[in-house]
């Protein structure tokens with residue numbers, strides 16, 4: 001019966017003694033004695049039924065170390081947040097017991113905000129780690145005994161910021177109390193060219209000395225290397241996969257638009273903007289491209305902003321706030337904003353520059369179609385992108401959608417590909 005339920009929900013599990021999934025939040029209250037207060041908060045947040053990842057991961061986390069791979073927008077934050085809150089129980093001094101790491105400050109703040117909402121009314125203190133660059137803040141931390149006295153129970157931050165804190169407070173800061181270490185977007189650990197993230201996490205992992213440490217790894221996309229690392233380093237690991245591996249969420253209506261050359265992109269974008277419903281996210285390949293497109297669209301009189309890692313923290317906070325409250329209609333982003341962020345109202349994502357991998361594509365378009373809501377993603381491709389088209393086409397097809405036969409045959413075409421096939425110049429592939 002349990003297996004039938006898992007099959008129905010596309011829940012795939014590996015590891016011994018995997019607890020049964022729950023079918024309703026009520027079961028958490030009845031069978032696991034999860035605080036009634038948390039249950040009420042879930043209702044107030046509009047969460048009526050657990051999502052498939054929550055059904056299985058919540059009970060698994062109450063028992064063991066867990067690695068989870070589930071689609072974008074499927075509710076992974078609550079899947080780790082709720083069982084940890086339950087395990088933390090009441091507020092205690094003596095150091096924080098849960099450390100949650102996410103690759104960007106925006107995502108860390110978002111996680112904190114959701115967990116604070118779930119834990120409303122409890123004595124637990126959930127903290128997003130403040131910027132540590134100013135002397136005042138450092139002094140404030142020291143005076144408040146920020147970590148040492150154990151003012152907080154759960155700390156959420158980026159690996160980069162936490163490594164900085166570890167160095168600055170080497171003699172005062174002990175991670176002995178940390179029992180829960182969550183790595184969100186864990187496959188970023190092995191992403192090409194992201195050695196920094198891996199090294200930072202390595203340092204943090206070494207510093208967590210508790211023998212009771214439970215590591216939880218979450219991501220929307222799968223990495224063989226992460227799985228291997230988990231199998232080698234984490235004993236009695238439970239693994240949970242929801243749906244197909246490295247698949248886009250099926251609530252997104254995906255389109256490919258051939259724009260010919262680089263110049264064609266701006267015309268195609270202007271066409272879309274004749275009928276768009278804000279807010280819209282536009283992904284480009286680099287900070288410089290983001291700034292250039294920003295100037296171009298500003299010249300068109302569009303209500304636009306650009307966000308990337310060269311902007312200061314204050315600027316990034318301001319831009320995010322304005323986009324989320326609707327006063328900015330179009331947000332141009334580099335890939336730094338592609339992971340984890342929950343833009344509730346975004347129903348259109350445009351890949352102005354072709355993504356560098358299928359994984360990047362899945363995260364980018366996953367900024368829409370969240371929590372079962374419908375969304376649309378439009379990806380521009382030029383003659384230069386054709387050679388990379390195949391990997392994206394596979395993702396679109398895996399989402400159960402039709403793609404033209406010729407695209408499935410694309411390998412590495414010569415440069416004259418499109419001039420030999422003029423019928424492709426108007427290609428517009430709908431997935432629905």
Ligand SMILES: Nc1ncnc2c1ncn2[C@@H]1O[C@H](COP(=O)(O)OP(=O)(O)OP(=O)(O)O)[C@@H](O)[C@H]1O
Nearest residue numbers: 047049050051072073074075076077220340342371
């Ligand atoms: N049980 C639920 N019912 C309805 N909405 C939910 C439920 N759980 C979470 N949500 C909402 O779904 C949205 C996506 O959740 P979340 O940000 O945790 O997704 P995610 O799986 O972490 O996505 P990503 O892989 O992009 O980081 C959020 O707006 C969240 O509030």
